[in-house]
Amino acid sequence: MKRIGMLTSGGDCQALNAAMRGVVKTLANSDEKVEIYGFLDGYKGLIYSKFCMLTSSDFSGILTKGGTILGTSRTPFKTIREPDENGLDKVEAMKQTYYKLQLDCLVILGGNGTHKTANLLRQEGLNVVTLPKTIDNDLWGTDMTFGFQSAVNIATDAIDCIHTTAASHGRVFIVEVMGHKVGWLTLNAGMASGADIILIPEIPYDIEKVVDKIEERDKNGSRFTIIAVAEGAISKQDAKLSKKDYKKKKEDSPYPSVSYEVAAEIQERTGREVRVTVPGHMQRGGSPCPYDRVFASRLGSEAGKMILDGKYGFMVGYKNREIVRVPLEDVAGKLKTVDPDATIVKEAKLLGICFGD
């Protein structure tokens, strides 16, 4: 008999349910008898012992369902070692829940923050298997995360819609794509939708280069320009600031986000009407795309196999088209960013896309 605890943590995304279904189906199809404890709202459920017992049938029909049936929440890693408002030691509380329920293993689905806590639990002696969930595709140790391709599809749809209205009105349009630290989502959605300019955190931009591109297009008879801007896009000057100064500058900024700042600067320099659209949380919602459903199911299935084999302490990752086991200590705290010299960036530039650099 195996007793498995499961939780989803951090911002939700598509295919969380598909991945959990994969784990549970694999366990249910084995000879092993399995009990599944679903912790509610991420690590909170583990800390405060809020869970429900789940059977195989709870995971039936959720392959195509967005979100997470377990609920999720953001529990910041930074304060995980600090007691909660009632003085409770959170790490101890999680361990107590684990041991009280006599769990064999925790299956944890999450992104960067989640993996730090997962690794901490591993260090504390708990058996942990994790699955790489994030629309940002920024987890170290895996070529791909689930949620990413679905988010690319939604962001691309958004830019596609903007395309027709931008062309009709001859406008400059900015679409702000999710991604505070990494630009994978913006880069892919931008390329997929034929954006003319793509601004990502990894490649600080010079606003003059952006303006040049718009004017070059104008001269060539293209009355409109589409700009895909990552939430975390940053100008060359700002990139030179210290973290503290940059944070302060942001706080003092009259603009709700960098997209509005870019819009204002273009407007000022060109006199052109510039509009901003922010699809926002839509990008992490809705039914997972077929790619993510297959991918998350495969990862889930491998996680199930690892549990049956008693292999713990790993994230199930994907490398060179093979499922791999990545030691948690290698994943936690690292970020997979877009290398400004990566082939895909070079290809995008060959296609005429301007990164403002």
Place this chain on the structure above:
Amino acid sequence: MKRIGMLTSGGDCQALNAAMRGVVKTLANSDEKVEIYGFLDGYKGLIYSKFCMLTSSDFSGILTKGGTILGTSRTPFKTIREPDENGLDKVEAMKQTYYKLQLDCLVILGGNGTHKTANLLRQEGLNVVTLPKTIDNDLWGTDMTFGFQSAVNIATDAIDCIHTTAASHGRVFIVEVMGHKVGWLTLNAGMASGADIILIPEIPYDIEKVVDKIEERDKNGSRFTIIAVAEGAISKQDAKLSKKDYKKKKEDSPYPSVSYEVAAEIQERTGREVRVTVPGHMQRGGSPCPYDRVFASRLGSEAGKMILDGKYGFMVGYKNREIVRVPLEDVAGKLKTVDPDATIVKEAKLLGICFGD
């Protein structure tokens, strides 16, 4: 021989191309020889005599294409009688273009503002046929406008996406839907996506009622609440202000739009995390939905027939499932709003939807 001028004016929307294709196909399939002059960027093209001659083949393959191949712009009706920056009399300029090209008729596709100018041109003696374009469905004299159903689909998709993430995080989510003066789009997208609260300009809201609904849901175990808010939603207090005072209040407001104000008020009263998503211009872009393609084609075809019959001075409308001719003087300057006592509103309330009234 018929010489037809055609233009699209105001904010673009889906199925403008489908409608124009309908007109042109109908004319091309008649025995009449027809010349088509496409004016660029709305009334601007007519004023400044910027046009291109189009043949039937230019309209081939555009049934499914968003935007308008003619381009569009907003030319405010308020200043149409005023000379432009070079002292040009705009109305006279439009008439000159019309007569110089020896046009038999202008086909004008647009919404409320556009119809005011179209009616003015009619009064000035030009032959005009108009087509009802707007995602707002607020044109008087027609049950339906093209663009509306496509916009409903996009807004509904947006709320559907938000639904899964709201449920996963147990959040209150506001989706801001287009519509400054009328709530048709918000009402339909809200009902289609199972929104719990719908705020529209025609039904001023009481924030306490909104909060009550959220708390009632909470008590019944629904951890999340979806609110569809029209851009022009207004509180009961604000609805009592004079137009001038309201405008001033808006200008002084720290919130970019009413949605953010509603969010802040809920947050303050409930302590709940409230998020806002603004799909924005996406709602008027992308490929028209099948409903709009059929509808716009039908309207276009009837417009073509009217031109062949020499019937001018009408908007082609839709009433009780029949195509009708609505005199332009009846359309111009009126608005079709949501009656707070309309059956659809009552039905929505029966379904448990709160309008904050």
Place this chain on the structure above:
Amino acid sequence: MKRIGMLTSGGDCQALNAAMRGVVKTLANSDEKVEIYGFLDGYKGLIYSKFCMLTSSDFSGILTKGGTILGTSRTPFKTIREPDENGLDKVEAMKQTYYKLQLDCLVILGGNGTHKTANLLRQEGLNVVTLPKTIDNDLWGTDMTFGFQSAVNIATDAIDCIHTTAASHGRVFIVEVMGHKVGWLTLNAGMASGADIILIPEIPYDIEKVVDKIEERDKNGSRFTIIAVAEGAISKQDAKLSKKDYKKKKEDSPYPSVSYEVAAEIQERTGREVRVTVPGHMQRGGSPCPYDRVFASRLGSEAGKMILDGKYGFMVGYKNREIVRVPLEDVAGKLKTVDPDATIVKEAKLLGICFGD
């Protein structure tokens, strides 16, 4: 207290769940206490007393879900008065279930066949309220049925996909659209997707006219032709046959359906490669479109209101944009077909669409 029985019968379609949710939400939001008995698999459940008790929460979250949570089956009206294989009197059995459960009313969702049985039950003294479900939009007494617009969307998507491959290969392509007796679905999907030829049961076709159209397109440089064919399309010769002779001819035909016959005849006459695609049951599946969700919710809400008011014996219909109550005896046994002289057909012809007549 009200005791309500509910069932879905006949081929399933989109928005059945949305409609039931509408009924139940409306009842749940009233002051009346309500018990809901869901009969499984259509009239079968009523005959054999197979049901489950449902609460409001069973209908939560199903607004966007295709199919029917109650299951459905086709119980032919023709044999409803005949005993089943065990000698059971089916009509009596249904009445017994009704009275044993002390039901106040049956809510029945279905199409033409379903309505005949519903009317029979009404004649037998049971309280019945029905809702018009069918992708065919062929129910008499209502301008619209739910499922229709969703099916139009799927059929249109199918033809859109075929469009690009037909154009690339310069092929004649036939897409077979559902509809054995009526052509609404084919007509709308054909118009929405820019089909060049549309063949529907109500307008018998002459294959020579079809071939002429293809050759005319060829001459004008259009290398491909898209034909939307209803399952029940019929040639002029076949339309002259007696029902019996036609049925026999069909049975003896080497072709799986009329589309393949049309394809063979075109191929023979033109030497052109003709391909057939049959989306089939896809057209009744998947998530309902926003139009259907709103529409079905509204109908459901009105049905709920009728139950609360104790108004029985009606189908909730839709006429001239108003919800109406249509006496069941007026609906049963009638069909709403496409009038060959209808405005929409004339408009389609003006657009250049050939009906083969």
Place this chain on the structure above:
Amino acid sequence: MKRIGMLTSGGDCQALNAAMRGVVKTLANSDEKVEIYGFLDGYKGLIYSKFCMLTSSDFSGILTKGGTILGTSRTPFKTIREPDENGLDKVEAMKQTYYKLQLDCLVILGGNGTHKTANLLRQEGLNVVTLPKTIDNDLWGTDMTFGFQSAVNIATDAIDCIHTTAASHGRVFIVEVMGHKVGWLTLNAGMASGADIILIPEIPYDIEKVVDKIEERDKNGSRFTIIAVAEGAISKQDAKLSKKDYKKKKEDSPYPSVSYEVAAEIQERTGREVRVTVPGHMQRGGSPCPYDRVFASRLGSEAGKMILDGKYGFMVGYKNREIVRVPLEDVAGKLKTVDPDATIVKEAKLLGICFGD
């Protein structure tokens, strides 16, 4: 100055236009002056010297457009060395066109058959660069082909639609997915849509195993079963036949395709109603998905770079997330099939999917 000939050959698919746009944009953004000759309808255009000169602007706006703006056709490799009906030597004719137009290189987009001819042309001394196009993903030497993911999406959508109707009616449903020789498309669409049984050419099936799975599901309360069947699925007995005997058996079969044979056998053995849906050519049509748009653009960009570098005789492929150059002689005549022991197959089995083996 570079003179480039370009052609698309074989069955069309999504993202052909995106790939060509990638090549042309890359060349246009270089310092080199480039002339582009587009050959019409595949190798036919090269043989019969039917082409048009294209400029960069012809490739603008086609990123999202399905099909191929050059047209395509299937020219069988088997008879490429044989003279045409007028005695024309086809290979010589292609060479003549190439030399007469003084081409520097041919860019050829196609699948397996296309690559055989492309390699032949290389052997004949022409400069050739190819791009891997096919919804089957069966090209040797590349992990991925463009068109594949878009086709997976369409096939998955089809099965998703079927899912709701199968569940409502408690039916066994077969969806026939494209793929005569390889099962990648069926395998991925089947996994993405939660199919219960997947039959592919590489894993011959035992009908008894298929029936067992249906009955096992029945016993566990699942009233419906979804079966994804590749066009080229084959039973264990048939797999033992010689190629000739199998071909003969197929020709004599009363069934239009293997799906109908499987349906009949299940029906016979279980008495269950079994339905078949064949989405067919839809799978290669419509707008490419974002994944394919990015992927095809990247490949096109690399092909452009190769032309600028004068590197010929390669297919641009994708290996371990890197763009690679695969010698044409290695690609031609080989097939990338699903290994029955591949990890993805094992994972699918862990998830409970039956392959009938």
